[in-house]
Amino acid sequence: MGQPERVQGKETFPKARMEALTDGIFGFAMTLLTVGLIIPDSSPYENVAAMLISLIPDILHYALAFFVLASFWFSHHMQATHLRFIDRRYLAMNTTALLFVTLVPISTLLVGDFPEDILAAITFEANLLITGLLFAAQLWYAAGSGRLISPGSHVVQGKRRAMVVPIVSLLAIAIAATGITWSTATYLIVPVVLRILPTTAAAD
Amino acid sequence: MGQPERVQGKETFPKARMEALTDGIFGFAMTLLTVGLIIPDSSPYENVAAMLISLIPDILHYALAFFVLASFWFSHHMQATHLRFIDRRYLAMNTTALLFVTLVPISTLLVGDFPEDILAAITFEANLLITGLLFAAQLWYAAGSGRLISPGSHVVQGKRRAMVVPIVSLLAIAIAATGITWSTATYLIVPVVLRILPTTAAAD
Amino acid sequence: MGQPERVQGKETFPKARMEALTDGIFGFAMTLLTVGLIIPDSSPYENVAAMLISLIPDILHYALAFFVLASFWFSHHMQATHLRFIDRRYLAMNTTALLFVTLVPISTLLVGDFPEDILAAITFEANLLITGLLFAAQLWYAAGSGRLISPGSHVVQGKRRAMVVPIVSLLAIAIAATGITWSTATYLIVPVVLRILPTTAAAD
Amino acid sequence: MGQPERVQGKETFPKARMEALTDGIFGFAMTLLTVGLIIPDSSPYENVAAMLISLIPDILHYALAFFVLASFWFSHHMQATHLRFIDRRYLAMNTTALLFVTLVPISTLLVGDFPEDILAAITFEANLLITGLLFAAQLWYAAGSGRLISPGSHVVQGKRRAMVVPIVSLLAIAIAATGITWSTATYLIVPVVLRILPTTAAAD
Numbered sequence: 070m071g072q073p074e075r076v077q078g079k080e081t082f083p084k085a086r087m088e089a090l091t092d093g094i095f096g097f098a099m100t101l102l103t104v105g106l107i108i109p110d111s112s113p114y115e116n117v118a119a120m121l122i123s124l125i126p127d128i129l130h131y132a133l134a135f136f137v138l139a140s141f142w143f144s145h146h147m148q149a150t151h152l153r154f155i156d157r158r159y160l161a162m163n164t165t166a167l168l169f170v171t172l173v174p175i176s177t178l179l180v181g182d183f184p185e186d187i188l189a190a191i192t193f194e195a196n197l198l199i200t201g202l203l204f205a206a207q208l209w210y211a212a213g214s215g216r217l218i219s220p221g222s223h224v225v226q227g228k229r230r231a232m233v234v235p236i237v238s239l240l241a242i243a244i245a246a247t248g249i250t251w252s253t254a255t256y257l258i259v260p261v262v263l264r265i266l267p268t269t270a271a272a273d
Numbered sequence: 274m275g276q277p278e279r280v281q282g283k284e285t286f287p288k289a290r291m292e293a294l295t296d297g298i299f300g301f302a303m304t305l306l307t308v309g310l311i312i313p314d315s316s317p318y319e320n321v322a323a324m325l326i327s328l329i330p331d332i333l334h335y336a337l338a339f340f341v342l343a344s345f346w347f348s349h350h351m352q353a354t355h356l357r358f359i360d361r362r363y364l365a366m367n368t369t370a371l372l373f374v375t376l377v378p379i380s381t382l383l384v385g386d387f388p389e390d391i392l393a394a395i396t397f398e399a400n401l402l403i404t405g406l407l408f409a410a411q412l413w414y415a416a417g418s419g420r421l422i423s424p425g426s427h428v429v430q431g432k433r434r435a436m437v438v439p440i441v442s443l444l445a446i447a448i449a450a451t452g453i454t455w456s457t458a459t460y461l462i463v464p465v466v467l468r469i470l471p472t473t474a475a476a477d
Numbered sequence: 478m479g480q481p482e483r484v485q486g487k488e489t490f491p492k493a494r495m496e497a498l499t500d501g502i503f504g505f506a507m508t509l510l511t512v513g514l515i516i517p518d519s520s521p522y523e524n525v526a527a528m529l530i531s532l533i534p535d536i537l538h539y540a541l542a543f544f545v546l547a548s549f550w551f552s553h554h555m556q557a558t559h560l561r562f563i564d565r566r567y568l569a570m571n572t573t574a575l576l577f578v579t580l581v582p583i584s585t586l587l588v589g590d591f592p593e594d595i596l597a598a599i600t601f602e603a604n605l606l607i608t609g610l611l612f613a614a615q616l617w618y619a620a621g622s623g624r625l626i627s628p629g630s631h632v633v634q635g636k637r638r639a640m641v642v643p644i645v646s647l648l649a650i651a652i653a654a655t656g657i658t659w660s661t662a663t664y665l666i667v668p669v670v671l672r673i674l675p676t677t678a679a680a681d
Numbered sequence: 682m683g684q685p686e687r688v689q690g691k692e693t694f695p696k697a698r699m700e701a702l703t704d705g706i707f708g709f710a711m712t713l714l715t716v717g718l719i720i721p722d723s724s725p726y727e728n729v730a731a732m733l734i735s736l737i738p739d740i741l742h743y744a745l746a747f748f749v750l751a752s753f754w755f756s757h758h759m760q761a762t763h764l765r766f767i768d769r770r771y772l773a774m775n776t777t778a779l780l781f782v783t784l785v786p787i788s789t790l791l792v793g794d795f796p797e798d799i800l801a802a803i804t805f806e807a808n809l810l811i812t813g814l815l816f817a818a819q820l821w822y823a824a825g826s827g828r829l830i831s832p833g834s835h836v837v838q839g840k841r842r843a844m845v846v847p848i849v850s851l852l853a854i855a856i857a858a859t860g861i862t863w864s865t866a867t868y869l870i871v872p873v874v875l876r877i878l879p880t881t882a883a884a885d
Contacts, residue, residue, distance in 0.1 A: 086296060086350050092698060093300025096705025100713060100783045101304060117791070117800045132780060139776045146698050164343045168336060171303065175310045179321070188321045290500060290554050297504025301709075305508060368547045372540060375508045383525070392525045494704060494758050501708025509712060572751045576744060579711060583718045587729070596729045 081154040081217075087163060088149055094167045095142045101174045102131050102138075127181035130193070133256050134177040137197055137234060138170065140263065141204055144231055148208050151218045159211060166203035172196055180253060190245045190252050197256075198238035205231035226267050233262050285358040285421075291367060292353055298371045299346045305378045306335050306342075331385035334397070337460050338381040341401055341438060342374065344467065345408055348435055352412050355422045363415060370407035376400055384457060394449045394456050401460075402442035409435035430471050437466050489562040489625075495571060496557055502575045503550045509582045510539050510546075535589035538601070541664050542585040545605055545642060546578065548671065549612055552639055556616050559626045567619060574611035580604055588661060598653045598660050605664075606646035613639035634675050641670050693766040693829075699775060700761055706779045707754045713786045714743050714750075739793035742805070745868050746789040749809055749846060750782065752875065753816055756843055760820050763830045771823060778815035784808055792865060802857045802864050809868075810850035817843035838879050845874050 106127050155163075176196040183189040208231050211217040212224040241255035310331050359367075380400040387393040412435050415421040416428040441463055449456035514535050563571075581604055588594075588601040616639050619625040620632040645667055653660035718739050767775075788808040795801040820843050823829040824836040853867035 082351075083354070086292065086353075088698065089293070089296040089701070090300050090346065092701040093297055093705055094304055096702055097301055097304035097709055099779070100706055100709040101307070103713070103783050103787050104308075104716075106784075106787045117795055117798050117804075121800070121804065135780050135783070136776065139779075142702065143772065147694075149698075150695070160347065164340065167303070167343075168339050171307050171339070172310075175307050179324075183321055186321045188325070192321075192325065286555075287558070290496065290557075293497070293500040294504055294550065297501055298508055301505055301508040305511070308512075364551065368544065371507070371547075372543050375511050375543070376514075379511050379514045383528075387525055390525045392529070396525075396529065490759075491762070494700065494761075497701070497704040498708050498754065501705055502712055505709055505712040509715070512716075568755065572748065575711070575751075576747050579715050579747070580718075583715050587732075591729055594729045596733070600729075600733065 081156050082160070084149060084152050084155050087155060087160060091145060091149075091163065091167065092142075094170060095138060095145075098170050098174055099135055099138050099142075102134055102177055104174065104178070106131065126184035127178075130177050130181040130184070130253060133253060134173055134193075137256060137259065138173060140234065140259065141170065141200060144204060144208075144227070148204075148211065148218075148227065151223065152211060153217060153219070155217060159207065159217060162203060162207045162210060166200060166207065169196060169200040169203060173200065185250045187245050187248060187250065187252075190250070191242055193253060194238045194241045194245065198235055198242065201231070201234035201238060205235060230263060230266055233259060233266070237262070285360050286364065288353060288356050288359050291359060291364060295349060295353075295367065295371065296346075298374060299342060299349075302374050302378055303339055303342050303346075306338055306381055308378065308382070310335065330388035331382075334381050334385040334388070334457060337457060338377055338397075341460060341463065342377060344438065344463065345374065345404060348408060348412075348431070352408075352415065352422075352431065355425075355427065356415060357421060357423070359421060363411060363421060366407060366411045366414060370404060370411065373400060373404040373407060377404065389454045391449050391452060391454065391456075394454070395446055397457060398442045398445045398449065402439050402446065405435070405438035405442060409439060434467060434470050437463060437470070441466070489564050490568065492557060492560050492563050495563060495568060499553060499557075499571065499575065500550075502578060503546060503553075506578050506582055507543055507546050507550075510542055510585055512582065512586070514539065534592035535586075538585050538589040538592070538661060541661060542581055542601075545664060545667065546581060548642065548667065549578065549608060552612060552616075552635070555631075556612075556619065556626075556635065559629075559631065560619060561625060561627070563625060567615060567625060570611060570615045570618060574608060574615065577604060577608040577611060581608065593658045595653050595656060595658065595660075598658070599650055601661060602646045602649040602653065606643055606650065609639070609642035609646060613643060638671060638674055641667060641674070645670070693768050694772070696761060696764050696767050699767060699772060703757060703761075703775065703779065704754075706782060707750060707757075710782050710786055711747055711750050711754075714746055714789055716786065716790070718743065738796035739790075742789050742793040742796070742865060745865060746785055746805075749868060749871065750785060752846065752871065753782065753812060756816060756820075756839070760816075760823065760830075760839065763835065764823060765829060765831070767829060771819065771829060774815060774819045774822060778812060778819065781808060781812040781815060785812065797862045799857050799860060799862065799864075802862070803854055805865060806850045806853040806857065810847055810854065813843070813846035813850060817847060842875060842878055845871060845878070849874070 106124055173196055176193040180186075180189045180193040205228065208218075208224070208227055212220065212228070218224060237255055237259055241252045244255060245252035310328055377400055380397040384390075384393045384397040409432070412422075412428070412431055416424065416432070422428060441459055445456045445459035448459060514532055584601040584604040588597045591597040613636070616626075616632070616635055620628065620636070626632060645663055649660045649663035652663060718736055785808055788805040792798075792801045792805040817840070820830075820836070820839055824832065824840070830836060849867055849871055853864045856867060857864035
């Protein structure tokens with residue numbers, strides 16, 4: 070909890086409480102995802118089996134959103150590990166990214182309730198696209214001329230990994246735009262791609 | 274996690290867990306804001322597009338409340354950075370301010386559901402006014418005769434910045450009282466003003 | 478994050494993560510209290526003013542519960558400051574107390590929705606009684622023959638302060654049992670009594 | 682917040698923020714359990730007493746789920762105490778386990794609303810079975826050839842304790858499958874068994 074300082078003529082802040090707020094918002098958003106699963110409960114299903122079957126699209130999209138949020142959180146975590154300090158612009162980017170993180174439970178609920186609707190799928194995919202781009206922009210900004218992060222190969226690899234969800238989201242939106250339903254299944258390639266790409270730590 | 278001590282004959286406390294509770298309540302309130310977006314979901318809209326369009330006022334007010342809460346959190350964060358310790362009165366002020374923070378999701382929901390209603394707008398604006406005044410009072414108290422914060426130009430600037438949301442809220446209430454709807458748009462000047470004002474760290 | 482150790486033949490644990498979970502649950506429970514305020518929103522009120530008026534009993538009980546929870550949190554905080562370590566039994570007591578903390582939003586909602594109902598009031602008051610007794614028992618246990626807390630006058634005063642909410646709750650239940658409505662107003666004497674009692678830190 | 686490192690040719694990460702996210706998700710899931718208790722509130726009960734009586738199965742299952750989640754959290758806490766660092770696979774296992782933790786409030790709501798339904802009971806028990814197995818697998822993985830945890834008798838005992846909830850869950854599912862209702866009562870033996878088994882710290 071150090072004092073804010075001026076580094077290279079810019080005011081900077083310690084990063085500990087930004088991390089605490091970020092962890093809190095991610096934790097809540099990841100848990101709040103389940104609220105969408107409560108809603109059908111009041112619906113007039115004949116029995117528990119019918120209710121559970123009706124929840125399957127919700128659960129699939131819930132698990133998908135949970136893992137995508139977890140991957141965003143992990144990237145943020147890795148990024149923060151390398152940060153020497155943060156500045157006001159970095160904090161503004163982080164806040165905007167968190168705003169879109171908190172919208173993920175809502176767009177997941179939408180696509181879970183209307184799994185065959187193209188617009189619902191695009192809304193969900195656009196939410197992940199924007200969130201992913203904001204986190205990528207944050208890394209780009211932080212690494213720019215060694216501003217907040219000391220340069221190194223981990224930055225190169227981090228940037229590449231940060232583009233995986235945005236690119237897959239664009240692909241999913243393109244698929245949805247052609248009228249194909251269940252375009253959200255495109256995200257299943259995310260873990261495969263992330264496994265193949267070298268990790269930020271590999272060259273440290 | 275030091276022991277409570279008596280400084281200048283007053284009992285004081287370490288600040289770490291107050292920060293943890295504050296971060297938790299801010300994170301949760303900022304995420305809970307989205308719950309208001311769930312409610313129209315059960316409404317009988319014809320299609321997903323109509324539902325999304327009906328959500329626009331909610332999303333705008335949600336984003337507005339999210340950024341105002343983030344700015345309160347950031348001010349609190351900066352304030353806490355300068356605190357040497359806290360006392361019982363500071364803690365009471367913080368608790369009362371957090372009570373009004375937790376009400377923000379509700380008043381945001383109200384104004385999002387009734388975007389043309391003057392009373393709904395005033396309720397939302399009064400909530401932000403009171404919350405802002407309580408956080409400003411906390412800084413005033415902490416800085417009074419170097420009670421909890423060592424004096425310095427950052428205090429002068431912090432006090433000035435802390436008055437931005439309360440003054441804009443008063444302005445918005447005045448606009449609403451004349452019968453103009455969408456008075457909440459007044460808050461759009463907050464980031465502009467905060468950008469112009471010198472920051473707490475600038476003179477450290 | 479030290480290793481568990483055996484002190485005086487008993488296994489003990491570090492306290493940091495118990496504090497983190499406790500802060501998290503208190504923060505969520507204190508924010509979740511507002512969910513009760515959302516429910517009337519779907520009710521068919523004529524206008525926003527009528528809706529806000531109908532929320533008054535909810536808001537009063539919400540504020541009451543918020544401050545009682547904050548006082549429990551603060552006592553727990555002070556208690557934890559003095560803890561050298563925790564043991565399995567202390568953790569079990571803490572978990573049970575947290576269970577009743579998470580029930581407070583529900584019993585607050587109940588008494589806010591039925592402010593004139595005797596049984597609703599008693600349910601709310603019994604919830605605070607049990608929670609308060611569990612936190613008091615925790616202190617009693619921790620301080621027993623210097624088990625987890627080194628003895629001192631702060632323990633004597635802490636025990637006295639820890640009995641305030643339970644005693645006021647008993648008083649409120651007794652008032653409710655005689656058929657008097659709004660017995661929850663009894664809690665207004667809590668801050669007065671806590672102000673008069675010497676604080677745990679005073680004699681350190 | 683150390684740097685990621687390569688230990689024995691594997692990339693590893695510091696554990697602090699994984700613990701923060703885990704504590705957040707557990708705290709939120711344990712509090713969100715109460716949301717199930719809100720739902721009957723809108724139902725047309727004659728009076729508060731009838732409403733409270735209708736909540737009894739919900740409250741019993743809520744308390745059961747709360748203590749099972751608390752025991753998972755405590756095992757995770759003890760496990761993390763012994764961790765030297767974490768790797769990508771450990772993190773993936775932790776994320777998957779947390780996914781099932783966040784589903785517990787939903788399956789608890791299901792079994793609380795349909796306490797006599799066999800399928801609802803099995804859904805709840807299967808949720809706890811999978812969560813328990815994932816946490817056990819995590820310990821198995823971490824302890825494998827001293828990968829992330831230095832070997833010792835605490836590992837042997839930790840593994841044994843980690844199997845209690847899975848085995849009891851299997852037993853409960855078997856009981857439910859024979860058509861016996863209220864099979865969730867089987868979990869009442871968990872605290873008894875955990876009390877009898879030697880603790881991880883005992884032999885350190």
